[in-house]
Amino acid sequence: xxxxxxxxxxxxxxxxxxxxxxxxxxxxxxxxxxxxxxxxxxxxxxxxxxxxxxxxxxxxxxxxxxxxxxxxxxxxxxxxxxxxxxxxxxxxxxxxxxxxxxxxxxxxxxxxxxxxxxxxxxxxxxxxxxxxxxxxxxxxxxxxxxxxxxxxxxxxxxxxxxxxxxxxxxxxxxxxxxxxxxxxxxxxxxxxxxxxxxxxxxxxxxxxxxxxxxxxxxxxxxxxxxxxxxxxxxxxxxxxxxxxxxxxxxxxxxxxxxxxxxxxxxxxxxxxxxxxxxxxxxxxxxxxxxxxxxx
Amino acid sequence: xxxxxxxxxxxxxxxxxxxxxxxxxxxxxxxxxxxxxxxxxxxxxxxxxxxxxxxxxxxxxxxxxxxxxxxxxxxxxxxxxxxxxxxxxxxxxxxxxxxxxxxxxxxxxxxxxxxxxxxxxxxxxxxxxxxxxxxxxxxxxxxxxxxxxxxxxxxxxxxxxxxxxxxxxxxxxxxxxxxxxxxxxxxxxxxxxxxxxxxxxxxxxxxxxxxxxxxxxxxxxxxxxxxxxxxxxxxxxxxxxxxxxxxxxxxxxxxxxxxxxxxxxxxxxxxxxxxxxxxxxxxxxxxxxxx
Ligand SMILES: Nc1ncnc2c1ncn2[C@@H]1O[C@H](COP(=O)(O)OP(=O)(O)OP(=O)(O)O)[C@@H](O)[C@H]1O
Ligand SMILES: [Mg+2]
Numbered sequence: 001x002x003x004x005x006x007x008x009x010x011x012x013x014x015x016x017x018x019x020x021x022x023x024x025x026x027x028x029x030x031x032x033x034x035x036x037x038x039x040x041x042x043x044x045x046x047x048x049x050x051x052x053x054x055x056x057x058x059x060x061x062x063x064x065x066x067x068x069x070x071x072x073x074x075x076x077x078x079x080x081x082x083x084x085x086x087x088x089x090x091x092x093x094x095x096x097x098x099x100x101x102x103x104x105x106x107x108x109x110x111x112x113x114x115x116x117x118x119x120x121x122x123x124x125x126x127x128x129x130x131x132x133x134x135x136x137x138x139x140x141x142x143x144x145x146x147x148x149x150x151x152x153x154x155x156x157x158x159x160x161x162x163x164x165x166x167x168x169x170x171x172x173x174x175x176x177x178x179x180x181x182x183x184x185x186x187x188x189x190x191x192x193x194x195x196x197x198x199x200x201x202x203x204x205x206x207x208x209x210x211x212x213x214x215x216x217x218x219x220x221x222x223x224x225x226x227x228x229x230x231x232x233x234x235x236x237x238x239x240x241x242x243x244x245x246x247x248x249x250x251x252x253x254x255x256x257x258x259x260x261x262x263x264x265x266x267x268x269x270x271x272x273x274x275x276x277x278x279x280x281x282x283x284x285x286x287x288x289x290x291x292x293x294x295x
Numbered sequence: 296x297x298x299x300x301x302x303x304x305x306x307x308x309x310x311x312x313x314x315x316x317x318x319x320x321x322x323x324x325x326x327x328x329x330x331x332x333x334x335x336x337x338x339x340x341x342x343x344x345x346x347x348x349x350x351x352x353x354x355x356x357x358x359x360x361x362x363x364x365x366x367x368x369x370x371x372x373x374x375x376x377x378x379x380x381x382x383x384x385x386x387x388x389x390x391x392x393x394x395x396x397x398x399x400x401x402x403x404x405x406x407x408x409x410x411x412x413x414x415x416x417x418x419x420x421x422x423x424x425x426x427x428x429x430x431x432x433x434x435x436x437x438x439x440x441x442x443x444x445x446x447x448x449x450x451x452x453x454x455x456x457x458x459x460x461x462x463x464x465x466x467x468x469x470x471x472x473x474x475x476x477x478x479x480x481x482x483x484x485x486x487x488x489x490x491x492x493x494x495x496x497x498x499x500x501x502x503x504x505x506x507x508x509x510x511x512x513x514x515x516x517x518x519x520x521x522x523x524x525x526x527x528x529x530x531x532x533x534x535x536x537x538x539x540x541x542x543x544x545x546x547x548x549x550x551x552x553x554x555x556x557x558x559x560x561x562x563x564x565x566x567x568x569x570x571x572x573x574x575x576x577x578x579x580x581x582x583x584x585x586x
Binding site for chain 1: 402403468470471472473474475476477478479480481484488489492493495
């Protein structure tokens with residue numbers, strides 16, 4: 001895999017892999033349900049272009065994700081929403097032949113520079129995928145605490161506590177509390193997705209990326225997920241991709257609208273406060289899309 | 296079109312579809328039966344022919360000189376256990392690591408290249424592998440040995456297990472790998488703790504097939520283990536093996552030998568069966584703990 005780094009800034013600002021332990025926030029976990037303290041961080045996307053092989057799928061995106069807020073990314077299918085958020089935690093480069101140009105800063109530090117370990121970036125930026133993907137050989141409990149366990153944390157009591165808290169926050173606890181040691185794959189699709197959300201937040205990332213997290217869920221579970229997002233916004237920075245306009249309007253503070261250009265590459269049409277995007281968009285394309293005349 | 300006509304049309308279609316369905320089922324059943332018949336016949340034949348000479352002495356006593364009654368194939372039983380065990384122990388780790396390398400690290404062109412080489416290795420006649428082990432081990436050691444036999448068997452088990460590992464890892468969904476990466480789990484840990492466990496059942500089945508295969512190999516042992524009339528656990532001496540002993544006895548002129556050859560075949564079949572049932576049992580127990 002090759003990562004082309006654009007004009008990078010001073011190497012002195014590299015993220016040191018040893019900077020922080022993987023399981024940040026655990027020490028303060030006993031302050032109660034959602035009171036885990038975060039110095040939430042912002043993400044700046046700076047002239048980002050993304051390729052699959054020779055195929056340009058995202059052109060020159062510049063977008064700021066504010067700390068402690070929910071940013072919704074909307075746009076027609078295939079415009080590169082998933083690709084964009086996969087660039088944010090360096091998952092894009094996992095696809096063979098995939099590469100980027102440009103830069104992304106996490107809390108002011110560039111993440112696409114030599115010396116930055118993608119593993120550390122991913123510990124700080126968690127992700128929930130479009131399709132639920134629990135670990136097939138692990139129990140529900142082990143799925144939730146997989147991130148901690150595989151980082152070497154063995155303290156049973158702590159794992160137990162993190163598992164319960166994460167499952168409660170993902171609105172799954174009541175459904176699984178009696179079968180924590182059953183296989184994670186034996187849950188319904190919607191339950192699996194909430195399990196994946198619990199797994200992502202169990203490691204207390206600073207930023208949470210969600211790729212249509214509710215597309216496989218029923219209205220009740222969707223509501224629970226939206227409540228969760230609402231509860232998380234005070235301490236996390238959240239980026240959510242959604243096809244559901246009402247959902248974007250309900251949960252997000254800011255919205256970015258992407259669409260596909262004539263050359264087949266996705267680009268950013270406009271972004272701004274959600275209220276403004278939905279009531280008073282500056283661009284005709286945006287207006288057409290949110291009023292359902294396009295896409 | 297009247298409701299009547301539609302019903303009649305529907306009826307004809309359904310009847311036709313059912314007929315085709317029954318025909319296809321019949322064909323598939325026939326194919327499965329044709330595949331199963333030789334297996335059942337071989338097992339029944341070995342059982343019937345082998346039982347008369349199948350007794351405790353067979354697996355506890357050394358062979359007696361030709362023409363005398365009694366004796367057993369103890370050296371062959373011990374030798375097969377040692378050489379198949381050691382060959383598996385040497386070959387399997389190499390093979391599993393090779394499979395992991397091909398699937399997780401080698402990348403497109405590299406993977407194709409190594410897969411090709413491994414398929415070539417799998418296609419080499421086992422007698423040639425025996426000659427290779429002869430040159431590699433027997434010549435430097437100056438003697439035929441159990442070690443040489445084990446090395447030959449290891450070389451034979453490698454391609455099977457490497458390809459199975461490769462294929463089984465390929466079946467693990469990419470989304471599971473991505474889930475692990477996105478949690479900040481390093482790639483090697485993802486392989487050890489997430490991908491390999493997901494593929495474990497398939498890989499173990501592959502290893503079982505490999506073990507069963509090398510347990511029955513005769514040709515690669517001719518120039519390496521050679522055979523031995525006495526029980527030995529020394530890897531530096533010639534060693535007996537069930538297939539070797541069966542081959543010698545079956546091609547000899549004595550009735551007692553023929554009977555013992557059948558009985559020894561039965562022992563070999565039972566060894567392989569026991570081993571694979573035990574392994575599956577352990578695996579099933581592990582899977583059951585989860586469910
Ligand atoms: N692994 C891949 N290899 C090659 N091209 C890809 C790959 N993944 C996505 N693409 C292409 O990149 C473009 C953007 O895809 P992406 O998945 O980011 O779209 P999306 O906006 O998330 O769509 P959706 O709303 O349907 O999920 C599409 O044209 C797609 O065909
Ligand atoms: Mg998508």
